[in-house]
Amino acid sequence: MGTRLPKCSSPSFAQRVKEAVPAEIRDALLPLVGLTAALSDCIQGYDEKIEELGREKYGHTALLRQVKGVGPITALAYVLTLENPERFVKSRDVGPYLGLVPKQENPAMFRYTTGPSDFLKSICDLWRCLSATSH
Secondary structure (H helix, E strand, O other), rough: OOOOOOOOOOOHHHHHHHHHHHHHHHHHHHHHHHHHHHHHHHHHHHHHHHHHHHHHHHHHHHHHHOOOOOOOOHHHHHHHHOHHHHHHOOOOHHHHHHHOOOOOHHHHHHOOOOOOOHHHHHHHHHHOOOOOOOH
16 A cells, blocks of 8 residues: 655655655655755755854854753744843843743733734744753
8 A cells, every 4th residue: 555664864865765665656756855855955054054153153052052952043042032141130030031921810910912023923933942942
């Protein structure tokens, strides 16, 4: 009914799959395999650019990357969201700035907004990065 493809890393995927694809469907699948190889190369290039940007322009990311699970994207997102860390007197002031505060008991205290601002969207993006690295 179907063929299982071998497990492999992203860089070796195209080569390993070319060998494993049945001859009957090879003509249909090999262009897709080529596209995945091209996308992997493109993603690797962007990863290298992000790492270089963090290393050269935002040196603070090196300190954050010492934390297990924090990579260049999360560290850079954190640094760029906070912009100027010197404006926070204590490190505990960063949490409320990012919206990380204890849950409120009174539902009447919630504020309703018409839509998320650009700032709120950037905070949500940072939350996603932090959540992904915490798991």
